Amino acid sequence: MLNPKEIQDLRNQHLGPSLSLSYEKPVYIVRGTGQYLFDADGTKYLDCVNNIQHVGHSHPRIISAARKQQEKLNTNTRYLDDTIVLYAENITNTLPSGLDVCFFTNSGSESNDLALRLARNFTKSKQTIVLDSAYHGHLSSLIEISPYKHAGPGGTGAPDFVHTIPVPDPYRGKYRGPKCTENYVQEVQRAINTIQSQNLRPSAFIVEAIMGCGGQILLPPSFLSDAFKLVQRAGGVCIADEVQIGFGRVGSHFWGFETHNVVPDIVTMGKPMGNGHPLSAVVTTREIAHAFDNGMEYFNSFGGNPVSCAIGQAVLDIIRDENLQANALDVGSHLLIQLNTLKSKHDLIGDVRGAGLFVGIELVKDRNTLEPAYEEVDYIINKMKDKGLLLSKDGPNHNVIKIKPPLVFTKENVDFLIKQLDETLESRKL
Ligand code: PMP
Secondary structure, rough: OOHHHHHHHHHHHHOOOOOOOOOOOOOOOOEEEOOOEEEEEOOOEEEEEOOOOOOOOOOOHHHHHHHHHHHHHOOOOOOHHHHHHHHHHHHOOOOOOOOEEEEEOOOOOHHHHHHHHHHHHOOOOOOEEEEOOOOOOOOOHOOOOHHHHHHHOOOOOOOOEEEEEOOOOOOOOOOOHHHHHHHHHHHHHHHHHHHHHOOOOOEEEOOOOOOOOOOOOOOOOHHHHHHHHHHHHOOEEEEEOOOOOOOOOOOOOOOHHHHOOOOOEEEEEEEHHHEEEEOOEEEEOOOHHHHHOOOOOOOOOOOOOOOHHHHHHHHHHHHHHOOOHHHHHHHHHHHHHHHHHHHHHOOOOOEEEEEEEEEEEEEEEEOOOOOHHHHHHHHHHHHHHHEEOOOOEEEEEEEEEEEOOOOOOOOOHHHHHHHHHHHHHHHHOO
């Protein structure tokens, strides 16, 4: 087995230098089970952040489903196969009626790129409305619509067909207070007006119902339903990016958009869908899917292969059999209560927000000016790692601690996390 220094040397030699490692002293994880990870020295970590391993690391039913199908057959979508159709039926059964047609892909980025193609083909327009700070993927088409990337270091800004709405962040956004929803909705209307003034129509409004990379932002009530209505009325389609928040993570509902009582035209999913296996999908209406059948075949070498679909089906079965959505609600509610108690004790905590097991803690140097406490976030994340808990950070100011563990997380895990966080915040004051 290589030692950490040898691995870092080989990374430097053979991997792209724009790949980053977490923590001042990176961890060398060699094994995982449930919500726990173990490093090469046998140190156990409580995983508070890996949302991809949704039903837990190395879940035996996932391993068994993959092995069984791999032993039997793995091909592609050009042969009759029961795995893909039954899985597609089961995925669409989790969605509102009308969202009936699946396209299988291999990453969240591929799903969002395909969603843009579906929308652009359907509307014959490229005009795209996005939220500031949003991230939708790493493909060229998605850097264009992701302010998180194109407006950050190394970025070259938004192309002229991309219209950016200020982050509808009730805590530090451009508009705050009881009337803020109306103001953000007006921004969407302004973007539509700009598009229409060029004799064009909106193609898509793409949005995460709870923003992940944007800093675990809960959109203000009724923003999404009002914005969807405006976009759809102007002839655009609404894309819900569920890559981070889907599959029961938000607790109260299976899909994040459902917390806003809206029905998108296109839903994209990924990350947790294969519990780490590269499986993702786009689900849309029959009308949009049929318009896309314009003579150009859609083929994807790996997307929808029998092994991927068997794994995806196992994920759905485990979420149901282990009541993981209910667990996300129960344990997530406990987490939010405990974090709010910590907030009353530590001024550094400016805001605590989230739904189910998708939670953010925003740290500020001053609760009035909201000056971001990003050095403190780094201190806390590294200290917590030394105490055996893995966390990460995000948001445009790098001052939001993210908590989005595998859904098998327990209340005892929460209590341990809170105790260690409390001690770490205290130690910061010394
Ligand atoms: N959409 C969202 C909301 C994401 O958070 C991500 C990944 N962080 C993506 C899309 C892209 O997914 P992938 O990395 O699987 O391409």
